[in-house]
Amino acid sequence: MGDMPELPEVETVKRGLDRLLPGHTVASVKFDSPKSFPNSPADVNQFLRGARVLRVRRRAKVLLIDLTSGYTLVTHLKMTGQLVFDSPKEHFGAGHPNDSLVAHLPDKSTRVTLGFEDGSSLFFNDQRKFGWMRLLPTDTVTDLPFIAKLGPEPLEPGFTWQVLRERLKRRARSNVKSALLDQTVLAGVGNIYADEALWGAKIHPSTLVGQVSARQIQRLHQELLAVLRLSIDQGGSSNHTYVDAEGNRGSYMKFANVFRRDGQPCPRCGTTIAKLRVAGRGTHICPNCQRLQAAQKI
């Protein structure tokens, strides 16, 4: 069962790592090449080993760990990735709630291990091996094709509802859920928060983008920001494998209105929540609150 990091989960990991990693110098590196870490051993020796961590950033669902070597460790967690920091001396005393998780690392899902000079470690675990970590010159990261094509960050100040309307026009003939999941339209939204925001705005996920009114786009914009912010406040969503930089699970799922709540009552009207398939993805809706107009039913 997957457990996937979207913007709030990656942001939570980013905040933890940015608090824990800067100042640490890489002493040793073990990596599963090329699947999870395609760089050569020569690159690792030259640009990673001996480098110190400057800062940790996030763009969309990508983590960027900047190093003093002028290189950046670019990491995508995809469906089941975790980045967990373990410093037995400094952060996890006996009886700490994360001892059980951290104590057994590395395990069979560990793809990369960075050992730091003070004895602490950063583990990149990834059960399904979809995720990757790669070392790139810091000033070329934004040239990576998929990063260059990313849409705006929804939580940046310039992201108004009018910007959302303009971005959605790129996918005018597709359904609104596919458009929200398209990272070139908008960065960071995945299956959970697309479902939650569409429920909040009372829009059926199969509605064609061109059929969504300006008023509905305003409402969708408001719901997207609210759900992303709430989830960041809760440390993200954990159904299964997601944990933050210290091995903590997130608690957003307690607040989910429809996601993985099929068969339970809609919190707004009591109608039984349904699960369907839209854009090839499991999709959760309230069939009463989120209706397709007759003309759109195909």
Next chain:
DNA sequence: CACTTGACCTGTCCGC
């Protein structure tokens, strides 16, 4: 070009 489908992997759950 816009959009949809399949592939990438492993683990788990559900029905027979």
Next chain:
DNA sequence: TGCGGACAGGTCAAGT
């Protein structure tokens, strides 16, 4: 208890 198939929160390449 065993086995096959569907499915899992992401993204890209290949197809229509």
